[in-house]
Amino acid sequence: xxxxxDEQAILDGEQGAGAQKAMELVTALGKIYGADSLVDITSxxxxxxxxKTIGEGGLKYLSxxxxxxxxxxxxSTLNPVGMDRTRxxxxxxxxxFAEKQLQIIELYGKMSIKKTCSCTPYIGDNVPSLGxxxxxxxxxxxxxxxxYIGARTNREGGPGALAAAILGKTANYGLHLDENRKPTAVIxxxxxxxxxxxxxxxxxxxxxxxxxxxPYFRGIDPSVEDAKTLSAAMAAAGSVALWHAEGSxxxxxxxxxxxxxxxxxGKKERQEAYDKLNTVEDVQLIALGCPHLTPKEMHDIASLxxxxxxxxxxxxxxxxxxxxxxxxxxxxxxxMEQFGPVLADTCMVVAPIExxxxxxxxxxxxxxxxxxxxxxxxxxxxxxxDLLKVIx
Amino acid sequence: xxxxxxxxxxxxxxxxxITYAEAFSFLGGVDGKTGxxxxxxxxxxxxxxxxxxxxxxxxxxYVVYDLKVQGHxxxxxxxxxxxxxxxTGAVISxxxxxxxxxxxxxxxxxxxxxxxxxGYIEIKGVDEVDIVSSIVMVDGKILTLHRPEKAHHYPGKWxxxxxxxxxxxxxxxxxxxEINEETQITVSYPDAxxxxxxxxxxxxxxxxxxxxxxxxxxxxxxxxxxxxxxxxDPEDLLKMDTVDKVxxxxxxxxxxx
Numbered sequence: 228x229x230x231x232x233d234e235q236a237i238l239d240g241e242q243g244a245g246a247q248k249a250m251e252l253v254t255a256l257g258k259i260y261g262a263d264s265l266v267d268i269t270s271x272x273x274x275x276x277x278x279k280t281i282g283e284g285g286l287k288y289l290s291x292x293x294x295x296x297x298x299x300x301x302x303s304t305l306n307p308v309g310m311d312r313t314r315x316x317x318x319x320x321x322x323x324f325a326e327k328q329l330q331i332i333e334l335y336g337k338m339s340i341k342k343t344c345s346c347t348p349y350i351g352d353n354v355p356s357l358g359x360x361x362x363x364x365x366x367x368x369x370x371x372x373x374x375y376i377g378a379r380t381n382r383e384g385g386p387g388a389l390a391a392a393i394l395g396k397t398a399n400y401g402l403h404l405d406e407n408r409k410p411t412a413v414i415x416x417x418x419x420x421x422x423x424x425x426x427x428x429x430x431x432x433x434x435x436x437x438x439x440x441x442p443y444f445r446g447i448d449p450s451v452e453d454a455k456t457l458s459a460a461m462a463a464a465g466s467v468a469l470w471h472a473e474g475s476x477x478x479x480x481x482x483x484x485x486x487x488x489x490x491x492x493g494k495k496e497r498q499e500a501y502d503k504l505n506t507v508e509d510v511q512l513i514a515l516g517c518p519h520l521t522p523k524e525m526h527d528i529a530s531l532x533x534x535x536x537x538x539x540x541x542x543x544x545x546x547x548x549x550x551x552x553x554x555x556x557x558x559x560x561x562x563m564e565q566f567g568p569v570l571a572d573t574c575m576v577v578a579p580i581e582x583x584x585x586x587x588x589x590x591x592x593x594x595x596x597x598x599x600x601x602x603x604x605x606x607x608x609x610x611x612x613d614l615l616k617v618i619x
Numbered sequence: 620x621x622x623x624x625x626x627x628x629x630x631x632x633x634x635x636x637i638t639y640a641e642a643f644s645f646l647g648g649v650d651g652k653t654g655x656x657x658x659x660x661x662x663x664x665x666x667x668x669x670x671x672x673x674x675x676x677x678x679x680x681y682v683v684y685d686l687k688v689q690g691h692x693x694x695x696x697x698x699x700x701x702x703x704x705x706x707t708g709a710v711i712s713x714x715x716x717x718x719x720x721x722x723x724x725x726x727x728x729x730x731x732x733x734x735x736x737x738g739y740i741e742i743k744g745v746d747e748v749d750i751v752s753s754i755v756m757v758d759g760k761i762l763t764l765h766r767p768e769k770a771h772h773y774p775g776k777w778x779x780x781x782x783x784x785x786x787x788x789x790x791x792x793x794x795x796x797e798i799n800e801e802t803q804i805t806v807s808y809p810d811a812x813x814x815x816x817x818x819x820x821x822x823x824x825x826x827x828x829x830x831x832x833x834x835x836x837x838x839x840x841x842x843x844x845x846x847x848x849x850x851x852d853p854e855d856l857l858k859m860d861t862v863d864k865v866x867x868x869x870x871x872x873x874x875x876x
Contacts, residue, residue: 252710255627259701259718280678284651284685288711384677386707 228257228398229264237394245295249390256387257398266360266399270302271392272348273340274364275385277309277577278327280601286327288386289334300395303340304348306365307519307547308332309578311570318545318570319583340392344572345549347455347519349376352551357477360403362391366462367455367518367593373469375454377477379403382468402469409482410443410471417493419447423524424610426453427592430460431500432492434592438465443484444472452521459518460592464500504595507605510588513567513614514575516547517591522556525569529559531615537566539618543584547574566618576601588614620747620824622720626738627701630715634694636729636742637666638722644675645682645708654691664691667731667740669722672698673705683708695733697722697740724819745822749784751794753830754872755804757837761856761869764801765847772820773862779829781862782844790815790828798832802848803840806832811875818864829868831875 230238238254240247253265275281281288309328310320320328336342343352346365355361355378363369363380364387372378381401383391391397401407414433419425426449433442442461449457449472461467471479515528525548537544544567553560553571560569575587576594581603588607589595598604607614639648639659649656654664663686673679683705686692696709701718709716715735725731730743755762761779768775782797784790791809798804809830818825839848851859853869853876 248711248713251629252707255701255706255710256703258625258627259703259706274677275681281681282651282678282685284681284683284688285678287688288681288684384680384703384707386680386711387703 228254228262230254234265234396243296245292245297246393248295249297249393252387252390253394253396253398257400260398260400262398262400264399265396266403268301268362268391268395268397269359270353270355270361271299271388272304272306272353272361272363272365272368273335273385273388273392274306276306276331276335276344278324278331279309279577279579281331281385286331289331292389293334293337297338297393299339299392301392302353303392304353305335305340305342305344307346307572307574307577308344310573311568312572314568314570317568318573318578320579324579343550345519346574347521347549350519350521350549350552352549360397362388362397364388366466366468367459370458370462370468370470371455373402374458374471374476375449375451382466408469408478409441410484410487411440412437412442412488412490413484414442414444415489415491416444416446417491421453422610423452423456424590426456427460427590427595428497428500429492430457431464431504431592431595432496433490434461434464434467435500435503436490436496437467439467442467442470443479443482443487444470447472448475452524455518455521456591463593463596500592501608504592504606504608506599507586507607510586510607510617511542512575512580512584512586513542513544513588513617514547514594515545515590515611515614517574517576517589517594519574520546520548520552522552525552525556525559525563528611528615529562531612532566533562535619537618542618543567544618545570545575580604588617590614620745621739621741622724623739624697624717624719626735627706627718628696628709628714628716628735630713630735631733632667632694632715633730633732634665634667636725636727636731637661637663637668638725638727639668639670640723641670642672642674643670644673645679645704646676649682649686651682651685652689654686654689662691663693665694667695667697667733668693669697669720669725669731671722672700673702675704677704679704680708680711683712683714687712687714695735697725697731697733721817724817724824726819745824747824747826749790749826749828750781751784751790751797751828751830752779752781752868753794753798753809753832754868755780755798755802755806755837756831756833756876757835757850759852759876760850761853762802762837762839763849763851763856763859764841764845766862767846772823775860776862777856777859778862779865779868784828791830794828794830801842801844802837804834804837806834811872813868813871816864816867820863827864829872831872
């Protein structure tokens with residue numbers, strides 16, 4: 228791999244041990260995946276934020292980075308953490324967990340990383356442009372910015388994205404290169420509805436069928452919310468990091484799709500996806516906002532709930548969004564709060580809910596995939612309107 | 620012996636080898652607090668840990684860091700093929716790492732030096748020997764030789780026509796010479812050959828150069844290196860008690876039978 232004189236100097240330790248470590252990691256990953264050089268990035272988004280997932284090893288790593296003077300060189304945001312910073316008691320979080328979690332947030336802050344913690348930073352806190360090279364972790368967010376915005380990122384891990392943020396550079400391979408952004412299969416979508424639930428099922432079905440690769444959709448024109456849900460579902464059911472939609476996403480017109488394999492996703496395929504995710508009927512918690520609720524989704528939920536009362540006291544409901552969206556949507560929040568907490572910068576997957584709940588409902592395929600493995604939950608998977616009926 | 624690979628994480632370390640034959644997840648595969656393996660016996664603490672490749676949760680990188688912090692770090696990591704999780708763990712934890720190594724040739728207990736700067740490993744006390752192994756075939760049958768019961772390596776096993784490559788000799792020359800010495804058959808050019816491969820026996824790693832010679836007829840006269848010979852069908856040879864990798868050689872060359 229070609230390194231400039233300045234890059235080589237960093238690798239040789241001339242800018243301190245922190246930058247050297249970051250360069251060692253970025254170049255090691257570049258070497259594995261055949262990068263020819265490094266490329267400048269305009270932003271980073273980091274995973275590895277919840278104490279539940281990164282544990283003591285992660286906490287120590289971050290404190291050592293901070294002690295070494297690490298500082299990010301480009302605007303950087305952080306994934307959801309294990310609790311709402313102020314309302315963690317309502318989430319049944321232990322004080323010990325809360326203390327560790329607050330330490331982690333503090334450490335990221337010291338490296339100049341924005342302390343808003345969301346899986347949808349592209350809604351307002353961190354918005355790349357078409358053609359930007361970026362280093363994003365968080366499988367759903369990186370797929371969204373690759374696909375719906377046309378920025379360029381690989382599937383970074385937490386420490387890799389942090390190293391890239393510190394350097395302002397990442398290794399030039401994979402989805403940074405034109406040739407790897409070509410579609411690998413055409414997805415013909417039939418009988419499609421327009422809800423989060425419908426896009427979850429579509430994404431689940433495609434993720435299960437394709438695994439990885441670059442799907443090219445025909446027959447959908449996704450909104451921001453649809454694209455968010457679809458990206459999340461395909462990254463959880465498979466490892467799709469980039470997709471195109473004909474006549475809709477910015478790069479879709481760049482490619483010749485003749486000769487590609489065609490996969491039809493209709494009612495039957497979506498039913499198979501549903502059967503895989505739905506494992507229980509009777510639940511203790513309804514958790515919405517995977518990925519985090521957008522202002523439009525907040526408003527839609529508030530409209531459905533307005534004028535109603537929470538009758539079912541046995542089931543809790545959580546609404547998960549980012550701090551900035553919660554602030555923006557004060558009126559909707561006031562309505563939703565009568566039913567359950569609107570939690571900021573956390574979610575049902577990264578919070579330690581397994582200490583309190585065993586059965587959780589969601590309308591997100593991503594949550595449907597991770598709740599069983601990361602939180603030991605049985606899952607009810609259904610439309611938003613059906614879920615809200617449970618508590619009315 | 621030295622095995623060349625690719626430098627992944629800088630630093631040089633030496634330790635006792637501990638191996639795992641399958642893809643390994645640090646999350647769940649080893650206890651970050653104690654260094655004890657959950658998927659095999661033993662500990663990773665201070666060892667050179669060799670396994671084909673990483674898998675599983677990206678949190679595995681932090682488990683490597685946890686091992687370091689707790690004082691139970693591996694001395695070094697060696698992979699067949701490095702991926703993101705293990706590479707990240709090695710680099711952030713300053714554990715030397717090399718990949719592109721055939722880890723199946725290393726045994727638990729070997730002393731191994733890992734050079735993560737230059738990209739090689741050295742297995743101490745293990746020697747490397749170049750050998751040739753030839754399929755001599757007449758009418759679809761393969762000539763197989765029986766090794767003496769008191770042979771140093773592979774006693775009493777059935778083998779192809781094999782022997783050491785001598786100093787100054789090319790493998791092809793060695794194959795011709797061995798066939799002539801052991802059977803008095805004269806051959807010229809091989810009908811096929813396969814890429815060199817390695818096989819381990821005790822403290823020796825053999826670099827095996829394998830050839831196929833198809834002859835119209837052959838009259839075998841053994842010397843004292845073997846006790847018996849037979850002409851057998853390939854599938855029958857696979858059922859016999861053979862030296863290592865005869866199946867691999869037959870499988871690689873059978874397209875030319």
